[in-house]
Amino acid sequence: MASPxxxxxxxxxxxxxxxxxxxxxxxxxxxxxxxxxxxxxxLWRALTxxxxxxxxxxxxxVLRAEGQSFSAGLxxxxxxxxxxxxxxxxIDLARGSDAELDATIAEYQEAxxxxxxxxxxxxxxxxxxAIGAGFQLALACDLRVVADDVQFAMxxxxxxxxxxxxxxxxxxxxxxxxxxxxICATGRFVLAEEAERTGLANLxxxxxxxxxxxxxxxxxxxxxxxxxxxxxxxxxxxxxERSYEDQRTAExxxxxxxxxDLAGVGD
Numbered sequence: 001m002a003s004p005x006x007x008x009x010x011x012x013x014x015x016x017x018x019x020x021x022x023x024x025x026x027x028x029x030x031x032x033x034x035x036x037x038x039x040x041x042x043l044w045r046a047l048t049x050x051x052x053x054x055x056x057x058x059x060x061x062v063l064r065a066e067g068q069s070f071s072a073g074l075x076x077x078x079x080x081x082x083x084x085x086x087x088x089x090x091i092d093l094a095r096g097s098d099a100e101l102d103a104t105i106a107e108y109q110e111a112x113x114x115x116x117x118x119x120x121x122x123x124x125x126x127x128x129x130a131i132g133a134g135f136q137l138a139l140a141c142d143l144r145v146v147a148d149d150v151q152f153a154m155x156x157x158x159x160x161x162x163x164x165x166x167x168x169x170x171x172x173x174x175x176x177x178x179x180x181x182x183i184c185a186t187g188r189f190v191l192a193e194e195a196e197r198t199g200l201a202n203l204x205x206x207x208x209x210x211x212x213x214x215x216x217x218x219x220x221x222x223x224x225x226x227x228x229x230x231x232x233x234x235x236x237x238x239x240x241e242r243s244y245e246d247q248r249t250a251e252x253x254x255x256x257x258x259x260x261d262l263a264g265v266g267d
Contacts, residue, residue, distance in 0.1 A: 017046035024059040033067020038075035039133045044111035051114035060218050064125040071134025112140040112166040125214045136167030145214050147207035148192045158187035174199045
């Protein structure tokens with residue numbers, strides 16, 4: 001993929017992650033195509049830092065990746081006895097206490113949690129392999145636009161592990177329990193046509209059109225007033241937990257706020 005942020009000064013550029021900001025649009029790019037953007041604790045910390053570095057003006061965050069693969073998942077070096085330089089190996093982590101292991105995984109998860117913040121909309125532009133942690137990173141975003149060569153797979157279960165980087169909740173929400181179980185338990189590939197048909201992808205396009213499709217979607221999102229998008233996002237995010245009647249109440253309260261704001265009338 002061509003880099004849409006190549007002329008912008010990076011706000012952050014470290015450990016395989018680059019953040020650039022162009023007014024109301026931020027772009028987070030995975031920048032290690034030689035390793036198919038395989039993930040590591042250092043990359044996760046950089047993603048967390050990127051989220052914390054966003055200016056308040058940002059309305060849309062685009063997540064993209066250099067090279068032919070979005071992300072091939074966790075770097076297998078994590079499973080070697082030596083692990084990564086300066087990092088405890090996963091074998092060492094497994095030998096720690098339950099509290100230590102829980103705290104470490106929670107820290108890793110922070111890289112995947114901020115994409116659904118109420119004050120912004122995030123879009124993952126996904127091409128090629130998005131496996132394991134790569135799949136979960138795409139699932140962390142609000143929306144996904146995929147190239148026709150995309151290959152999603154959740155391989156953790158096949159390795160004797162479970163998906164633990166926040167991907168299970170959005171996966172079930174998007175495709176339902178039965179299909180989510182089948183995808184995770186078999187570790188099979190989900191290709192572009194199925195991804196679009198089942199709701200994993202909002203849109204599937206030829207690879208050469210991926211950047212243009214993301215730009216078009218971004219422009220459409222920015223066409224609506226920011227506060228209305230924020231209120232709508234909050235309504236939709238909470239709909240799964242609310243009853244029908246509670247959702248009606250939430251709609252009325254949100255609309256009252258919007259009408260008062262538009263009329264310049266305080267609460």
